[in-house]
Amino acid sequence: MIEQTKIALRNAGSIDPRSIDAYQAAGGFQGLKKALTMDPEEIVQELEQSGLRGRGGGGFPTGLKVKFTRQAERHGKGNKYVVCNADEGEPGTFKDRVIMEGDPHLMVEGMIIGAFAIQAEKGYVYIRGEYVESIARVEQAIKNCYERGYLGSNILDSGYSFDLEVRLGAGSYLCGEELTLLESLEGKRGYPRIKPPFPANQGVFNAPTLINNVETFAHMPVIVAEGGEQYKKRGTEKSPGTKIFTLSGDVKQPGYYEVVMGTTLGQLIYELGGGMKNGHGFKAALLGGAAGTFVDESVMDTPMGFDTLREKGATLGSGAVMVMDASRSLYEMMHSILDFFAHESCGKCVPCRVGTRMLLMMWEGVKGGSAGEKARTLEQMQEEAEYMQENSLCPLGGSPIISIKSAVHYFRDEF
Amino acid sequence: MSTREVLEHYPPERDRLLVMLHAIQRNNAGNNIAPADIRQVAEYLNTTTASVYGVVRYYSMFRVEPRGQYIIRLCKSPLCRMVGAFNLLAYIEQKLSIRMGETTSDMVFTLEPSECLGYCDRAPVMMINERIFVDLDEKKVEQIIDDLLSQETTKRE
Numbered sequence: 001m002i003e004q005t006k007i008a009l010r011n012a013g014s015i016d017p018r019s020i021d022a023y024q025a026a027g028g029f030q031g032l033k034k035a036l037t038m039d040p041e042e043i044v045q046e047l048e049q050s051g052l053r054g055r056g057g058g059g060f061p062t063g064l065k066v067k068f069t070r071q072a073e074r075h076g077k078g079n080k081y082v083v084c085n086a087d088e089g090e091p092g093t094f095k096d097r098v099i100m101e102g103d104p105h106l107m108v109e110g111m112i113i114g115a116f117a118i119q120a121e122k123g124y125v126y127i128r129g130e131y132v133e134s135i136a137r138v139e140q141a142i143k144n145c146y147e148r149g150y151l152g153s154n155i156l157d158s159g160y161s162f163d164l165e166v167r168l169g170a171g172s173y174l175c176g177e178e179l180t181l182l183e184s185l186e187g188k189r190g191y192p193r194i195k196p197p198f199p200a201n202q203g204v205f206n207a208p209t210l211i212n213n214v215e216t217f218a219h220m221p222v223i224v225a226e227g228g229e230q231y232k233k234r235g236t237e238k239s240p241g242t243k244i245f246t247l248s249g250d251v252k253q254p255g256y257y258e259v260v261m262g263t264t265l266g267q268l269i270y271e272l273g274g275g276m277k278n279g280h281g282f283k284a285a286l287l288g289g290a291a292g293t294f295v296d297e298s299v300m301d302t303p304m305g306f307d308t309l310r311e312k313g314a315t316l317g318s319g320a321v322m323v324m325d326a327s328r329s330l331y332e333m334m335h336s337i338l339d340f341f342a343h344e345s346c347g348k349c350v351p352c353r354v355g356t357r358m359l360l361m362m363w364e365g366v367k368g369g370s371a372g373e374k375a376r377t378l379e380q381m382q383e384e385a386e387y388m389q390e391n392s393l394c395p396l397g398g399s400p401i402i403s404i405k406s407a408v409h410y411f412r413d414e415f
Numbered sequence: 416m417s418t419r420e421v422l423e424h425y426p427p428e429r430d431r432l433l434v435m436l437h438a439i440q441r442n443n444a445g446n447n448i449a450p451a452d453i454r455q456v457a458e459y460l461n462t463t464t465a466s467v468y469g470v471v472r473y474y475s476m477f478r479v480e481p482r483g484q485y486i487i488r489l490c491k492s493p494l495c496r497m498v499g500a501f502n503l504l505a506y507i508e509q510k511l512s513i514r515m516g517e518t519t520s521d522m523v524f525t526l527e528p529s530e531c532l533g534y535c536d537r538a539p540v541m542m543i544n545e546r547i548f549v550d551l552d553e554k555k556v557e558q559i560i561d562d563l564l565s566q567e568t569t570k571r572e
Contacts, residue, residue: 091492094533129437129476130488130532132545168433170474173530187432189473205430246535248494254536290493322494322535336493344530346473 002259002267005234007242008055008095008218009258012102017137020144023105029150031221035113036158038224043117044070047220049228051240055095056085056176056213057288057317059239059306063228065210068200070118072208081204082115082123083185083211086138087169087176089128090289091340092320095244096214098256100127100134103218104141108164110217112150113224115162118210123162126185128169128176139166173344177394178211180346191348192394215244235261239305243316249285249323252277262303265295269323280325284411288317290337291399293406294330313409315402331367331374331415334407338363341400352397355388359400374415378408416442418452422459429460432470436477445481446525453479475527482525483518485563488542492531495539499552503539506553510560523567524560 015022023029035043048063074080084107088096099107107125115123125142127135142164145151153161172190175181179193182204203209219241223231232240239261245268248254252274259268265285269275276282284294293314302312309316324333342356359381366377385401392398407415421442425431439452448471457464471477487507491500508514511524518525534540537549541556548559 088533089531091531092494092535093531094535097533129433129474130529130542166434167430168437170433170437171476171530172474184433185430187429187470189469248535248538249497256536286493320535322497324497328497333493333497336496340492340530 002263002271004258004272005242005260006258007222007234008099008106008215008244009102009256011106012098015103017102017104018140020105020141020148023103028105028221029109031223031225032109032112032116032150033156035116035224036156036160040070040117040119043113043224046223046228047117050219050223050231051228051238052216052219052223052231053239053306054213055215055219055243055319057090057291057315059316062212062216062219065200065212066114066117068198069208069210072201075207078207079122079205080118080120081207081209082111082118082120083182083199083204083209084111084123084125084214084217085176085178085181085211086125086127086131086134086214087181088131088214088318089173089176090291090318090320092246092248092286092289092292092322093318094246095256095319097131097134098244099214099218100131100138104134104137105144106218106221107214108138108141108145109150110220111164112145112155112162113220114210114212114217116160118208119160120162120210123164124167124185124204125164126167126169126175126181129171135166135168142166172346173340174346174394174396177396180394181211182209189346191346192396194393236303236305236308238307239316243304243319245304245319245321247273247321247323249321250277250280250325250328251275251323261305262308264301264303265321266300268304268321269300273323276323276325278325278327280327282323283326283328284324284330284333286322286324286333286403287320288315288402289320289322290340291395291402292317292320293402294333294410295406296410298410313406330407330411334403334415335360335363335367337403338400341396345396349391349393349397351388351391352393355384355392355397356400359384359404371413371415375408375412378404378412378415382408418442418455419459422456427459427461429462432456432460432467433474436471436474440477445522446483446486447478447481449479449481475529481518481522483522484567485523485543486525486527488527488529488532489515490530490532490534490538490540490542491528492535494531494535498538500539503541503551503553503556506556507560510557523564 389398
């Protein structure tokens with residue numbers, strides 16, 4: 001029986017999230033206190049050593065990101081920034097909400113450590129507007145940190161100063177994409193930017209910016225406190241550490257579970273999730289949300305990590321696991337996904353604006369059709385979606401191909 | 416509070432625009448950001464009305480047209496749909512005699528779609544103003560709406 005291994009969720013649910021005393025009593029700020037005595041360069045090394053990869057879905061090595069931002073030249077006497085991407089909106093994902101509601105000081109501590117590593121002056125937490133409770137908790141945590149000298153000028157007498165504020169989203173999925181988030185953070189429409197330049201060189205207000213997901217920041221205090229080498233002992237070689245999986249759909253105990261990387265889908269569904277409910281067998285899981293992949297039974301025993309899943313044509317993504325039993329319609333699920341992308345496309349670039357709408361129409365056109373017709377349409381859609389991926393400005397236009405390709409691979413004849 | 420007073424809680428900086436718009440919308444009885452508000456925001460930030468209007472119209476949580484006292488945001492993302500969100504939608508539409516996106520004639524309810532609200536383990540889900548309601552079925556939705564209706568009637572009497 002697999003057990004949970006809690007790093008990002010180590011206090012969530014067991015301490016009063018509003019109380020900084022409770023957080024301190026649970027061992028909070030040990031990482032930050034240690035960090036402030038270190039050379040920032042050493043922190044970067046520890047993060048690199050840890051092998052931590054971005055928990056928002058991208059899986060980019062966090063240490064490298066921090067290193068690039070640290071090395072980036074300031075524009076004149078301008079600031080460097082740290083931004084926390086708390087615009088959680090990938091369908092099926094709610095891990096960041098659980099961290100922010102249950103242990104907001106942990107995320108804030110991680111941000112201050114990240115900021116110190118790159119010597120940033122200013123930071124923002126960009127939280128989606130619908131997350132009312134998260135917003136309140138994070139604002140409270142920031143206020144607490146100012147009162148206790150963990151934020152503001154001369155933090156804990158270290159000579160280092162850092163300010164942190166909350167900014168809000170207002171109902172745009174696309175703003176979870178990092179460059180679009182930065183546009184929104186500047187008070188503009190959520191339109192994507194062309195990449196490169198990357199945020200490490202030109203982020204918010206065109207200044208060097210370290211932008212990470214909530215869960216990624218929540219790992220930093222532990223990595224600094226115990227050292228990258230120790231952290232790395234958990235998980236798999238290429239995907240070290242733990243990951244929160246948010247399990248939903250046809251399982252007996254849906255919810256959030258933090259486990260070591262390399263845990264299998266089978267362990268998640270049958271051990272932690274209590275198995276399938278309603279008496280139907282397992283049919284499919286959608287891993288990583290709408291911008292994720294359909295998988296079948298054959299992936300049940302694959303250790304889940306960024307690379308191991310990729311080898312199977314699947315994605316880890318944000319850690320969303322939506323489980324469908326034999327009674328569910330894959331056609332309908334695919335329809336919801338295509339509907340979602342057509343709705344959330346911002347319209348700035350043509351391949352995505354037209355393409356998402358076209359894919360939806362193609363799929364609606366075969367509703368009630370034979371399995372063969374659907375399979376042929378799905379293959380045509382795959383071609384269109386590939387074209388979109390190649391020609392769209394941002395990852396949204398490149399998202400439909402992910403689920404379509406996996407559907408062709410695993411369920412071609414089952415729609 | 417006037418819109419101007421709301422604005423003056425913030426330094427006139429463009430990156431605070433979304434925070435300001437949320438505050439103005441909460442402050443307005445119609446749960447909206449009216450053209451007059453947009454002009455004041457533009458003036459406060461020393462920018463054009465078009466620029467602020469463009470932002471208001473881009474984000475789905477903001478609305479120029481007045482809305483009801485209670486904004487029902489029904490999650491229609493893939494998982495909620497799988498477990499019956501569209502049946503609930505049909506039920507609410509019928510109960511309130513409005514369609515998705517509309518407001519009841521007494522200005523009590525507005526029904527809006529929402530993307531994933533992040534409670535997928537308790538789907539289907541909806542949000543009414545700032546409260547989340549989970550594990551919904553028709554009976555539960557009926558109860559929630561009736562409770563709000565009776566509160567509203569008491570208030571108006």
